[in-house]
Amino acid sequence: MRSPALRLSEVTYTYSPGLRPLEALSRVDLEVYRGEFVTLVGPSGCGKTTLLRLVAGLAHPTAGEIEILAGDGGGVGFVFQGGALMPWRTVCANIELPLELAGVASQRRRARAREMMELVGLAGFEDSYPRQLSGGMRQRVALARALADDPALLLLDEPFASLDAFSRERMNEELQRIWLANSKTVVMVTHDIQEAVYLSDRVVVMSQRPGRVKGVFTVPFEHPRPADIRYDREFAALAQHIRQAADSHSSEEEQESISVVAEFF
Amino acid sequence: MRSPALRLSEVTYTYSPGLRPLEALSRVDLEVYRGEFVTLVGPSGCGKTTLLRLVAGLAHPTAGEIEILAGDGGGVGFVFQGGALMPWRTVCANIELPLELAGVASQRRRARAREMMELVGLAGFEDSYPRQLSGGMRQRVALARALADDPALLLLDEPFASLDAFSRERMNEELQRIWLANSKTVVMVTHDIQEAVYLSDRVVVMSQRPGRVKGVFTVPFEHPRPADIRYDREFAALAQHIRQAADSHSSEEEQESISVVAEFF
Amino acid sequence: TGATAAPPAATERVKIAMGFIPNVQFTPMYVALEQGFFAEEGLELELDYGMEADILGLLGAGQLQFAIGSGDQVVLARAAGLPVVYVYDWYNRFPVSVVSLAASGIESVEDLKGKTVGVSHLAGASYIGWRALAEAGGLQDGDVTLQAIGYTQVAALTSGQVDAAVCYYMNEPVQLQTAGEAVSQILVNDITPLPSNGIITNEATISGKPDLIRRLLRAFDRGLRYTLDNPDEAFAIAEKAVPEIEGAREVQRAVFEACLELWDTDELGVSSDEAWSSAAEFMLRDGLVDVAVDPASAFTNEFLSED
Amino acid sequence: MGWSRNAKTASQVSASVVVAVGLVAAWEAVVRLGGYPTYIIPRPTEVAAKALQVVRNGTLWQHTLVTAQEVLLGLAIGVSLALVVGYLLSTSQWFERVLSPYIVAAQSVPTVALAPLLVIWFGFGMSSKVAVCAMVVFFPMMVSTLVGFSSVPEDLRDLMVVMRANRWQVLTKLQVPAALPVLLGGLRLAVTLAVVGAVVGEFVGADRGLGFLVNMGKGIFDTPLMFVALLALMLMAMALYVGVLWLEHKLLKWRY
């Protein structure tokens, strides 16, 4: 489990629209091991989405290097922040898309899509178009699509942001189950620190723009984790620590101590 | 404060795309008082967005009646779940839009937009286009726009879903401040029950599709509420109750008891 | 009178570009086809209905071997270096005329002074006809306002946009007359003769296949004669060849009659030296061409059947 | 729902009839009030009588068939070429900027000026008409392809990249469906222009087809015949256009 799946070395990314360049990421170092579940948390606009896009190859670092060492052959599953559903495809056809691109026969595709829809609680909406779905339902379609062709690397950008607490917890459990069953590498962005701690092997806390890695927290609990581990004292303490680390108002000195705490876990 | 701003009586709404009609809301009764802050919580796809759309006049009930009794003259501020920013307008121009439509002079418009951008933490991004913003930043633009012309009725559809915990708490406080200062009527959808309790006078819990009102909880704390009220025991207990009520897996009998609890608060 | 040649070994395919849509004006051609005159010469004739302006270029470039066109165009074309030669004078009289509604009282060239005259384009046979008529009739520049009106002569006349219009003798005037409008017209040919419409070929064909030209002209000549001798039968043949005229039979008959007037002469097909010389001189004088064209090179009677 | 759709279609059809009748009445009125003689604008009744005649004797049908063939062939060739060229140009903005003005230049050459070359290259037969038709169709379709392809949402492009779609898959599964509204808009223009194109092609020189019939009617002073041919052309264009509307209805139903 210690062989790396991807490695970012001193990655800097600068957007340059028009005249003012905007440094979104600054010298980010990060290694994600094969089969690891890593979560990124950090303030809005700190470059989390940018980081995922770089990993997915949708953009190339302005400086530094990214190595994708996966080599499992499996593709990449990406849940985009906005969903990125094709409005002209039904829910089912949207979920089938990656299978279609991989040349899977239509019957197996259909079966797999139904399975996925069941999983995300959308059975019965096969023939609906995205615009006929609620926000949370669309997000679940995006998740189902990302999971459909069982990719080795999953990049999830706030996949549960529009879900109610209960759906969210259920989806968390499903995701954990799938991850454990297929030993995927997952990099997820979330704003929910409980969720981050519940799912991850490590939580990466990023700083305000330009995004830097402010601290990395290893979550010590064994997988699979029961749902009620959230009420565990140690869990709560870790979550609280991460919360403090993520607080953009904490000063540099405080951050020093955070790193120490991070080492501790 | 007890004069009603809007009243829904036995409101039913059915979408009928193609052949299968879909009942999104079923016999919803709800009264919101002038200057009240009401929050809707409920599972994904239960009709919260639909309800806001009906209140805003974007759709008309299939059965039942909606009365808007506001009459304050002020418009409606709506934060859409998807943001609904105009891609061809800069951030600043997007925020100015309602003022522009109201015929406010360009200088005052500009000043107001800057004020709003300051408020939502986007100073410096005046001339960016929406596509150059992160997801959370876009959401904040949508909020700034909704607040720009100081509407008497605010309809907020998961306005903070893409914000990190700290930005979210800060925005919550700002929203509370604005609401208190201008005695607006607010109907907000959220999936964060803490947020709901922190901000609302009443929390409306809706049931799984077709959406019904499952319970209404009155939040007894005085406004303005300090940020750390979240750690108050009573606060936590109420949040816990609402959470249970909102659990879509609870049976009908349990729901009976929920209503009783709701009465109690 | 048409000499019958010995039937040749194999039929030869030839194309002739007519320069206008199928029409009773081409009756002699239809007659010659229908009566088998071309077949008797061993020719399988194909009629192409391209637009006049393109045809001479194609003919000169060797893309075509035969075309119908007017003599003035041959002068123009030769001045521009196109090796085209006029070999059969079909329309004995130059068919362009200046038409006006009778009510306007225009009866002579003199009456046109101060009027607006419409002409299709500032080029082409009708324009050259107009220039010739104006010169011969003593009109100075500025005496009339010339207006390019495309092919809207009838509308332009009846709506009063122009006082007179330059037309083909057998077209618009006939149409107006059969519609009951009284018109008066001045035929260019009555004022100044110009080489009119006939069959044109190119120098390559003349040097390469003189016999082909002879045979073609012989067959056509028989068609023309037959038409003049048996107008009713000829018209019936035209009706069969161009079934679309069914609904406009009366007008077309009148057009046909007008054509007969223009075709009838003692010496079918023979071009006159004087007409060509005076045309070539006039066109140079008038600036219509900027190099002198030797009339002798522009036409020849040598392929006409020796009676 | 089913009922209301039928009712809607029925109301559309009846409204269309009303409009058509209204137009004929307006035509009659124009002729009467303007005092135009038959040889300028014939009366509806004269045209109807002529129509009956040419329908009965088969003339109209025969010419219509010729033009229909030219139009359909020209459309097929012009649209396919436009899609291919449009796609190629859309792959590089630089390419497009450099080349498209020349395509525009080619478009602005009037057909009459091209006539001799057309005759040399295609002869007087059907192919020259098909060529003109295809040329006329090409441009609006190419511009639509360019505009349509450039309006593909960025997030979906990214999606396809992440899913490692190949070029062909990106084209068929993303670009074409996303551009479809604009492409179909282009097709609306193309079908209309195709009819005009075939007619212009026939004007260059033809002895059959509806454009020929228009010329014929004009040439033999049979204006009712000309109007019958014009009406047939209009009906052909309308039929093609309604066909495209129907296609839009089918293909873009996710929008409604």
Place this chain on the structure above:
Amino acid sequence: MGWSRNAKTASQVSASVVVAVGLVAAWEAVVRLGGYPTYIIPRPTEVAAKALQVVRNGTLWQHTLVTAQEVLLGLAIGVSLALVVGYLLSTSQWFERVLSPYIVAAQSVPTVALAPLLVIWFGFGMSSKVAVCAMVVFFPMMVSTLVGFSSVPEDLRDLMVVMRANRWQVLTKLQVPAALPVLLGGLRLAVTLAVVGAVVGEFVGADRGLGFLVNMGKGIFDTPLMFVALLALMLMAMALYVGVLWLEHKLLKWRY
């Protein structure tokens, strides 16, 4: 950034020059290999000599000016009309379905058939050419308006409703900007067709303008003159098209 943009523009310009030179070379090659005589296709040098002549004596300029006026007026009228009619039709799908086929029908009438009516209504002055040009421009612009307006995102429509925008505000602040890419696509077609339209208008009967010059060159077998006029027409169309591209660049910069 500034540098790279200049470099890009420079590369575009130089590539355009290369393409232009290539086309001239191809033209020369076609003439030589095809063995076409001058009166079918003149050589580039002959055309250049003729161009020099007509530029010197002012002829070309004078005719270009006439056609340019017709084109610009026709464009202005046709585009405005199309926007208005397109907008009105877009307000009701029912309306559109019923009426648009008739607009299509009107479009498919060849200009030559309309010539007599044009003459009666507009006379032989510039107005008849402007009318033809406007008619030709109208249709692609109208279809673009329809397609563009129907592609306005639903959530933004809702936004405008919630903000109680009036019709005019919805039009100017939402529909037009949202439809702009498609509208500008329509304008690309419109400017090109406008040139063709003015020329066709001049063919109906004119004594000035570049279309007239083409006809004239053809009529007097002065093919170099005809080619000079054609080149002038092409340049006009290219200039207008590049103008629209520039406008797109300015107006759609939020996309890049």
